[in-house]
Amino acid sequence: MGYKVVVAGATGNVGREMLNILAEREFPVDEITALASRKSLGTEVSFGDKTLKCKDLDTFDFTGWDIALFAIGSDATKIYAPRAAAAGCVVIDNSSLYRYDQDVPLIVPEVNADAIFGYTKKNIIANPNCSTAQMVVALKPLHDRATIKRVVVATYQSVSGAGKEGMDELWDQTKAVYNPVQEVPPKKFQKQIAFNVIPQIDVFLDSGETKEEWKMVAETKKILDPKIKVTATCVRVPVFVGHSEAINIEFEDFLDWQEAQDILREAPGIMLIDKREPGGYITPIECVGEYATYVSRVRQDSTIDNGLSLWCVSDNLRKGAALNAVQIAELLGQKCLKKG
Incomplete structure (x- = not known):
């Protein structure tokens, strides 16, 4: 027997x-429905060889449905997740709303699978931030062997992490570089993203770090080990899909x-591509559409007694979001x- 599955936010990236990954991995589905906001009512989305018409999230009755995958942002999740959970449907939420709730498990299956049993407290499970998800997959097997004390990470995050608007802005600004008559001022990002890098993702906190950087710290501690010290610098780069991280x-x-x-x-979920020669590593464009978290450039850090550095790349729309949820x-x- 299969499950009755809901995908909320089915028209977004x-x-x-x-929907693609549920079909690819042949998740046991007896019935599936796609939900979206009222403005997207009737929009068609693909599920394997089937076409689904989106239904209205606002009027949907979750009673009798087993699992709901949410990709609708925190504001909408605050309204609809409790509604689904109260109806007996387990919510797997991709927003940040419940990640830091002690009664909601924050899960990366390769890392802390046993935390899943905590879902019964609220009938909700949180999906981590995209940059955190790939990092903890790489850290977990190393932590099991030698116990991690401290992590210093710099991220190079693609514009798809900011949704379709971010991808459109990079595309439009790139075209405008070659057409000086056309000017595309920043809207989604704080500064021009085309041919540029922006050391800000999300808002600034009083500490001077951005909220994205704070998320990586808090989520790594919750998922992997609260004793690990983490410091992050998160940077938006002009790449469409695929997040990269330099991890010390x-x-x-x-x-x-x-x-x-x-x-x-x-280690589960990892593909090691690491040859000490030109091109013997993975770049973001090569990981698009793949399930794995790729690790390259593994090397000793001679500046401390017990240190390593490595390069980590993953498709943020997959392992960083949709794949992890599935x-x-x-x-x-x-x-x-x-x-x-």
Whole structure:
């Protein structure tokens, strides 16, 4: 037997990707429905070889549905997630609304699968921030071996992390560079994104860090280990899809870079592509459409006793959002909602 599944926000980048991945991974679906705001009512979206017409999220009755994948942003989630959860439908939410709620598990299946059982408190499970998700997948097997003390990460985040508006702005500004008559001032981003990098994602906090940087710290502690110290610098770059991260790790115990490679090569969800030669690493454009979190450039950090540096790349619309949500749904089915 399969499940009755809802995808809310089905017309957005992440919602469409959720539908694609549910079909690709042959998630056991008995019935599926696509929801969107009223302005998108009737919009058609693909689910495998089927076409679904979007229904109105505002009037939808979640009673009798098993799992709802939400990709609708925090404001709408605040209204509709409790409604779905109260009707007995387990919500897997991609927004930041519930990530820091102690009664809501924040899950990356390769990292903290057993936390899934906590979903019963509110019938809601949170999906982490895209930049956090790929990083903790890479950190987990290394932490198990040598215990991580501190992480310093610089991210290079693609514009798709800001949604369709971000992708459109990069496209329009890039064209405008070659057509000086056409001017495309920044709207979605704080400054021009075409041929530029912007060291700000989300708003600034009193500490001087941005909210995106704070999210990486808080979420890594909740998912992986509260004792790990994390500092992040998050940068928006003119790449359409795929987040990259330069990660420096300090361990309690010594870990040789070759042993680290061996560990990562066998770790779930990771693809190690690491040859010490020109082009022997993965770039964002090569990870688009892939499930894996790619790790390259593993090397010793000679400036501290027990340090490593590495490069980590992933499709942010997949592992950073839609894929992780579907993996949570799979985990939920395997451990909690068994049917048949």
